[in-house]
Structure formats: C-alpha cells, structure tokens
Amino acid sequence: MRIITSIGEIQGLSTHWKKAGLRVSLVPTMGFFHDGHLALMNYAKQHSDRVVVSLFVNPTQFGPNEDFEEYPRDPERDRFLAEKEGVDCLFCPEAADMYPEDFQTWVNIEGLDKRLCGASRPGHFRGVATIVTKLFNIVRPDLAVFGRKDFQQLQIIKRIVRDLNFGIEIKGYPIVREADGLAMSSRNKYLSRKERKSALCLFESLKMAEHMVSEGCRSTRRLAHAIERLILAKPGTRIDYIFLGDPETLTERERVKGETLLALAVYVGATRLIDNTILRPPKP
Numbered sequence: 001m002r003i004i005t006s007i008g009e010i011q012g013l014s015t016h017w018k019k020a021g022l023r024v025s026l027v028p029t030m031g032f033f034h035d036g037h038l039a040l041m042n043y044a045k046q047h048s049d050r051v052v053v054s055l056f057v058n059p060t061q062f063g064p065n066e067d068f069e070e071y072p073r074d075p076e077r078d079r080f081l082a083e084k085e086g087v088d089c090l091f092c093p094e095a096a097d098m099y100p101e102d103f104q105t106w107v108n109i110e111g112l113d114k115r116l117c118g119a120s121r122p123g124h125f126r127g128v129a130t131i132v133t134k135l136f137n138i139v140r141p142d143l144a145v146f147g148r149k150d151f152q153q154l155q156i157i158k159r160i161v162r163d164l165n166f167g168i169e170i171k172g173y174p175i176v177r178e179a180d181g182l183a184m185s186s187r188n189k190y191l192s193r194k195e196r197k198s199a200l201c202l203f204e205s206l207k208m209a210e211h212m213v214s215e216g217c218r219s220t221r222r223l224a225h226a227i228e229r230l231i232l233a234k235p236g237t238r239i240d241y242i243f244l245g246d247p248e249t250l251t252e253r254e255r256v257k258g259e260t261l262l263a264l265a266v267y268v269g270a271t272r273l274i275d276n277t278i279l280r281p282p283k284p
C-alpha cells in the first residue's frame, strides 16, 4: 500500500491508473478506523481496480466549539488496517496543503443543509461539501463510497455530484453496527461505560419506531413523542433532533407514507451521536 501526502503525487498516480484503463474508487474518511470504515473499503475493493482511502480530519467541518482537537487519531493502526483491507493508496494530506493561507473558494449547498445536522452545526456542510469536492478533483475517482450512517451527508454529496456534473458513481453503504446495535463511530471512543449503555437508546428508538409503524402508527408526532420518552428515560441524554420526513428532500412529514426517514441526533454526556433508519409501512 502506498502512503501519499502530496496532492501532486496522488493526482499523478490516479491519472496513471486511469490511463491504464483501471477503475479507481475513493473512500473519504477522517480515520480512527472501525469496521464501518473497513466495510466501505471492502466494498470499494470489490467494485473497482484501485482503491484510494483519504484520511484527513477536515478542520473546516468542525464548529469553533466542536471536537476538532480531541477527535481520535491513530495513524499507525489505520495504516495497518487499510493495508489488511487491500487498499492501494492511503492519501493523508496536510491541512496546510489542502487549505493554504489564501484559500477562499467554498462549495455551498442551498437547501438540503437547512435541517437535521445542518441546523445544529452551522457551516458543517460547507466544510464537508468543499473537502469532498476537492478530493473528487484531486483523485478523480469513478466510484466514491460513503456510509448511510451520515444520511444527510450522503444526500448532499449525491446532490453535488448531480448539480456540478462530477460524473462519479456514489454508493451509500448500509450502517455497520456493534453486536448490540450501536452504530459504529469513531466518537464512540468518548463514551464512558455508563454512557455506552445510554447510547443504545438511538438504536432502540429506531427499532421501536419500526415496530410502531408495522403495527399501524402513521403519525410522526406520535412516533417522535414515543422516541423522546424512550431517550430521555436514559441517564445523561439530551436530544438534538428527532427528524421524520422525506429521505430525498429532507423536509418534515406529518404522516409516514412511503419510505420515511427517521434520523436522530442525541447527546450522551458530551458526545453527540447520530443514527437513522428508513421506515417502510407494510403494503396494504
């Protein structure tokens, strides 16, 4: 596996591969790999000839009071795991190269960023959209793989690819979970033993909502109330949002009809966790 930090070098390597007729894939990450990241890499490996994984804790997607400094990092372990997964190139750029001092061009999405995480993390999706656009332009992949765990991010990236004509295939990979259902996340590392128990309320809420819908509940207000009760019954939890709405437009719905996105953001102690599922009412 090649480890590249220089933007020019990865551009050269990817161009070389593409000239040889190889299909190149990209998996953007912020590192501290878990099985969710590894599943994305494995999917990329199965569906392309060369896999590039980018590892960059992108400062511009963190708010001033967020965890950029503390974000977990373990580059040595990440290198080992990526190599084991058959990744061809780990691209680890320097922040000073990605954002030189006179950097002044941003990618702004106007719509899909208004609700859910966009509402509680101002500027977050501007940072995400800009870094992903830069990575797409640097690597020029044929395929890019993202997790459905960050559902809004995935929809925004699909939108950017359509709106800006990137011509890149985007795969949304299913959420990878711990044995008890907690969605894997680099931030799970922050949780104490007690918080880890409370954190299960996200998965339990998704399962409860799926059950309520299968039993005939269609009111999103009723669902949201039941979820709120379940979450707040666990020690140390605070709700950021409970969203029930259209998975494509990310606008709220009063009733569960057709596929409906249920997305949650919950603080457990100081750690903000997200999770989601698609609710599908049974066909009559």
Ligand code: AMP
Binding pocket: 028, 029, 030, 031, 036, 037, 040, 145, 146, 147, 148, 149, 150, 173, 174, 175, 176, 177, 183, 184, 185, 186
């Ligand atoms: P991150 O390093 O947290 O920015 O995540 C890098 C990529 O992995 C993003 O596309 C995430 O959506 C995806 N990802 C993170 N956690 C999971 C998970 N539990 N299951 C599937 N994909 C995930």
